[in-house]
Amino acid sequence: MVSPEAQVVRSLKHHLLKHGLRDSRVLHLLVDADPSYVHSPFAHELEPMTRLTLEGARPDILCSVAQPEGILVAGIEVKASDRDWVKGMGQAHRYRSGVHHAYLALPAPASDIHRSALTMARDNGVGILAMEAKRWVEVAPPADPTPLPRVVSQASALLEGAPVARRLQLNHPLNYLAAAFLAEHKPSSQSLLEALAGHWSDLSSEGARRHAATGASTLGLLDLDWEPTLEGRAVAELLAALQFDPATGYEKRKQLAQAHAPLAAVARFVLVRQPAVRLIHRTLADHGGSLTLPELAVAAGQEDLALATALFLADPSGDLKPGLKGADFNPSTVFKLKQNLWHAGLLATKAHGSSGKQANVYRPDEDVWSLPPLKASGR
Numbered sequence: 001m002v003s004p005e006a007q008v009v010r011s012l013k014h015h016l017l018k019h020g021l022r023d024s025r026v027l028h029l030l031v032d033a034d035p036s037y038v039h040s041p042f043a044h045e046l047e048p049m050t051r052l053t054l055e056g057a058r059p060d061i062l063c064s065v066a067q068p069e070g071i072l073v074a075g076i077e078v079k080a081s082d083r084d085w086v087k088g089m090g091q092a093h094r095y096r097s098g099v100h101h102a103y104l105a106l107p108a109p110a111s112d113i114h115r116s117a118l119t120m121a122r123d124n125g126v127g128i129l130a131m132e133a134k135r136w137v138e139v140a141p142p143a144d145p146t147p148l149p150r151v152v153s154q155a156s157a158l159l160e161g162a163p164v165a166r167r168l169q170l171n172h173p174l175n176y177l178a179a180a181f182l183a184e185h186k187p188s189s190q191s192l193l194e195a196l197a198g199h200w201s202d203l204s205s206e207g208a209r210r211h212a213a214t215g216a217s218t219l220g221l222l223d224l225d226w227e228p229t230l231e232g233r234a235v236a237e238l239l240a241a242l243q244f245d246p247a248t249g250y251e252k253r254k255q256l257a258q259a260h261a262p263l264a265a266v267a268r269f270v271l272v273r274q275p276a277v278r279l280i281h282r283t284l285a286d287h288g289g290s291l292t293l294p295e296l297a298v299a300a301g302q303e304d305l306a307l308a309t310a311l312f313l314a315d316p317s318g319d320l321k322p323g324l325k326g327a328d329f330n331p332s333t334v335f336k337l338k339q340n341l342w343h344a345g346l347l348a349t350k351a352h353g354s355s356g357k358q359a360n361v362y363r364p365d366e367d368v369w370s371l372p373p374l375k376a377s378g379r
Contacts, residue, residue, distance in 0.1 A: 005079065011107070014356075015030060027064045030061070033315075048167060050281055050307070051310075054075065054154070055094065061078065062155055073276065096124070136208060168335065170203075179216040182223035201249075219274065283300045285371060290371070292366070324364065
């Protein structure tokens with residue numbers, strides 16, 4: 001049976017990504033990995049998902065919003081019926097200290113929202129979103145933001161880190177660098193997908209080219225319209241200075257760090273900015289530089305449980321614990337992300353031979369993740 005609340009979350013997510021919040025654009029959005037969402041028929045539409053825990057409470061949606069005063073974080077409690085407003089108000093109020101704006105979303109017209117709900121919302125500083133003519137509208141504004149810096153920093157790290165863990169669908173960093181380079185240098189009359197099709201032959205299908213553009217956006221090189229960001233332009237300039245040529249047939253099977261060290265350095269610069277990559281590197285460095293995947297996942301979870309869960313588990317509502325099997329792990333991490341890190345020279349070990357196939361043949365206990373040896377500094 002489809003969870004009614006999951007349907008409301010899907011509706012609200014689509015609205016926020018299309019229309020924004022408070023007349024401002026939504027930059028990143030995460031959905032809580034509630035089992036009813038993870039196992040719903042449209043779970044793929046709710047991704048990226050992870051366990052959203054803020055001060056002991058779990059918002060259904062966490063999003064960052066580019067408002068005039070800066071990038072603000074909003075937490076939204078979603079209910080399947082306006083009759084549940086009392087419970088939802090209490091839940092939204094619990095994590096109000098961890099976000100800039102806390103909201104309660106009720107799938108009912110503004111005229112049906114109980115007057116007591118509006119009064120309590122004002123008294124508690126919680127905004128209310130209602131469904132008006134199949135469109136979400138704000139019927140009660142949230143209080144001005146006063147988040148606890150420690151908690152909102154945790155929320156921001158989740159928004160930046162979880163998408164990288166679950167959205168990189170290609171296994172070589174040059175695909176993302178090429179997307180940024182072509183977005184900067186293509187004619188204005190040409191779309192990025194057309195530029196990739198004409199100048200980057202490594203991606204033979206439109207789906208793969210979309211993965212390259214989406215991945216470059218996730219890495220902060222392109223915006224949501226696939227236009228270069230400030231960081232993307234800087235990377236494109238670096239590539240041009242290195243005489244990067246998309247028409248060149250770069251050897252993809254050989255490690256990029258060995259085949260073309262300067263390009264690998266650019267890839268490292270891009271990847272190491274990502275919280276998920278820093279978590280992997282930090283955890284390995286703290287444990288002697290080398291761990292099997294199950295050991296790495298559990299150790300990373302001890303430092304940042306929410307990000308590690310999104311990074312390593314196929315089902316982000318599960319528990320990070322010893323004894324996990326191959327099917328428990330996120331295939332995008334154990335194959336695609338690991339290959340990107342290996343090519344960039346951030347890992348000394350490439351994807352295990354049993355990864356990238358069916359989950360039941362993957363052998364995580366044999367999958368070793370190791371940092372490269374430190375190079376002696378010259379004087």
